[in-house]
Amino acid sequence: MKFRIRFATQIVGLFTILAVVFVIVLMVAIGTGQGWFEPRYEYSTVLSSASGLNIGMTVDFRGFEVGRVTNISLSEDNNVNVTFNIRERYIHPVTKGSLVELATNPILGGTLVLHRGTRSDEPLEEFSVIPEWNSETGRAIRAVGIVERSQPPDPISTILSEIDPLLLSVSEILDSTQDILGTLSGTLDGSITDGPIADMVGQTLSLLAVLEDRLDDTEALLAGSEELLASVNRIADNAATASDEFRDPTGIVPQLLGGSGTVATLFDDDNMLFDEILGIFSSINETLDEVSQIARFAGAQTPQLAAILEEGREALIVGQDVLTGLRNNPLLRGGIPERIDQPSNVESFREAQF
Amino acid sequence: MLDAVGTRVLRAPKELVYALGFMIEIVRNIPAYFRMQRRGGGGGVLKMQILFTGVNALSIVAVLSLAIGAVIIIQGLSVLPQLGQGQLIYTILITVITRELGPILTAFIVIARSGTAISTELGNMVVDHQIEAYMATGLNPITYLAVPRVLGVVISLVLLNIYFNFFGLVGSFLVTQLVQPLALEEYLFGLYGSVTLTDFVASFVKSIVFGVLIGCVATYQGLAVERAGTEVPVRAIKSVGQGITLTVIANAAITLVSYL
Missing domain, CATH: 1.20.5 (Single alpha-helices involved in coiled-coils or other helix-helix interfaces)
Structure with a gap:
């Protein structure tokens, strides 16, 4: 067989x-x-939509399946109540501050991602509600920084999960910008008097007032400088008079060389001349002090003085030309030579009318 | 021609009702078969049916499942990681091997090997008047001939499906080691993470339903032979055709129900 x-x-x-x-x-x-x-612990969360969610969907923590979704229902306030369980061996990441996030993937479906709370190591009580990542409570917990984010299990879900916070951040930035613009507008029209922007505007106004005071002071200073210039003019006139006296043959020099009132007579006058000269020197000294003060002031007024000096220089050049012309008078010599203008590198700060 | 079409249309519901009645008769006779077996009769038929349908088909099932499992793993490992979905290989393996190909491929093998054999054997017994002899001696041919064959096919299909899964999931891993080495822990961890109880239940239910359909169709077609030996191959061919059709329809229905 x-x-x-x-x-x-x-x-x-x-x-x-x-x-x-x-x-x-x-x-x-x-x-x-x-x-x-294995014993399982039941928790729940509230989502705004059940799109991509199904019963039996895995609950993931750092790539590990730690539990499963057991029930989904629509509440009376139009939110989605999701119940899920967590295996006993993976209960430790479920702590205070923990959040869940629905990571949906159009190709592979999705998963409920668990993010561990860092406030405490004590496991959360069974039947507790774990807030959703993007809910108001979730955002508040994230702002405090007591939650540790774990990545979704696949690259597509990761990308999709990155887009959501990005859009949320953009939205928050836009909201903040709108708030700032509103505050600024309110501050400018006077309806808002408190807050950092209102303080900033107040400080700016104070600065403007101080600046106005400074401008008044500057104006007064400019008025004082006019008096100073008048004094300088008077000194220049005196110097010119003295120069004329020296040039005149019938002036002080012949008188000094003459019989009466000669130099000898001047020196034999019981130091009167010396005292007089001493007095003159002391006057000159005082004048020099004044000139020194003027020079210091002029140092502060350099641009204006530079302009004045420039004009003086130009006047001297013209005078020189006149003298040269006289010397080269056609009746005497060959006339006034042509001059090539050398433009100054100092710009005049005054207008022609000044 | 109109006559022929009309006759066929009118005969089809009658045959369907008759076939359903035959199936109910088989189910009704299962307790009678076990009672008979307790008395020491008819046990050999079931044993031999499992031997011929199950054990003898093991080699072809093993080769088929090994090859399919290895191909799925190799193809999956070469394509899916490029899309960042390497973990999906285990879901595909479970879906293809356990839920779909396991039950239906073993069913096709059993239809091709045993379905025709049962129809031919019973058909020849009818032609040789052996059925009449059984009836003359007081033995119910349904209880004695049809029930053990149907049970044999059902049990064989369930067992073959288990072996198909074994060779497909475990054996193919060994084949893969020759081409693309993969850590056993990684493979088993991925497999455990992907398989669910529903996968096994769906596969098990499919095997039972397919077994009942194949067994009933084969015995029905065999016993439907009337008198000529030339009817036997015709009935055998009908057995294969109807068996495949019903199996595919049942597979679709069960898959649909399991995902509802």
Whole structure:
């Protein structure tokens, strides 16, 4: 008899037992791996939409499946209540400050991503509500910084999850800009008197008032400088008179060389002349002090003085030309030579009418 | 021609009702078969049916599942990581091997090997008047001939499906090591993470339903032979055609229900 027919019962028995053993081993392995026999803790969250969400969806923490979504329902206030469980061995990331985020992926569906709270290491009580990442509570928790973000399980979900906060940030920036513009507008029209922008505007106004005072002072200073210039003019006139006296043959020099009132007579006058000269020197000294003061002031008024000096220089050049012309009078010599103007590198700060 | 079409249309519902009645009769006779087996009769038929349908088909199922599993893993590992979806290989493996190809490919193998064999054997028994002899001796041919064959096909299909999964999931991993080495821990971890109880239940239910359909169709077509030996191959071919059609329809229906 053929072996298979002879031992048909044993072969069929072995065939069946091996299959059953394989199934049992596989079931036990999968059950252990997926925590079929493991206690689970129930939590819930509230989402604004159930789009991409389904019962049985995994709850992921740093790439590990830590639980599953068990129930989804629409509440009376039109929010989506989501109930999910967390396996006992992965309960430690569920702490105070923990958040959940629905990471949807148009190709692979999605997952509920758990973000660990860092406020405490104590596991959150069962049946607690864990806020959603983008909810108001979630944002407040993120602002305080007591949550640690874990990445979604696949690149597409990661990209999609990055876009949401980006849009949220843009929205927040726009809101802030709108607030600032509103405050600025209110401050400028006077309806808002408190706050940093109002303070800034107030300080600017104070600065403008101070600047106005400074301008008044500057104006007064300019008026004083006019008096100073008048004094300088008088000194220049005196110097010119003295020069004329020296040039005149009938002036003081011949008188000094003459019989009465000569130099000898001047020196023999019981120091009167000396005292007079001393007095003159002291007057000159005082004048020099004044000139020194004027020079210091002129130093502060350099641009104006430079302009004056420039004009004086030009006047002297013209005078020189006149003298040269006289010397070269056609009746005497060859006339006035043509001069090549050398423009000054100092610009006049005065207008022609000044 | 109109006559022929009309006759066929009118006969089809009658045959359907008759076939459903035959199926109910088989199910109704299952307790009777076990009672008979307890008394020491008819056990050999079931055993031999499992031997011929299950054990003898193991080699072809093993080769087929090994090849398909290896191809899925190799193709998946070469394409999916480029899209950043390497983990998806395990979901594809479970979906293809466990949920879809496991039950339906083993069903096709059983239809091709055992469905035709059962139809031919029963058809020849009808032609040889053996069925009449059984009836004359007081043995119900449904209880004695059809039930153990249907049960044998069902049990064989379930077991073959398990072996298909074994070779497809575990054996293909060994084949993959020759081409693209993969850590066993990584493979098993990925597999455990992707498989669900629903996958196994769907696969198990499919095997049972396919087994019942194949067994019932094969025995029905075999016993439907009337008198000539030439009817036997015709009925055998019908058995294959109807078996494949019903299996595919049932597969679609069960898949649909499992995803609802």
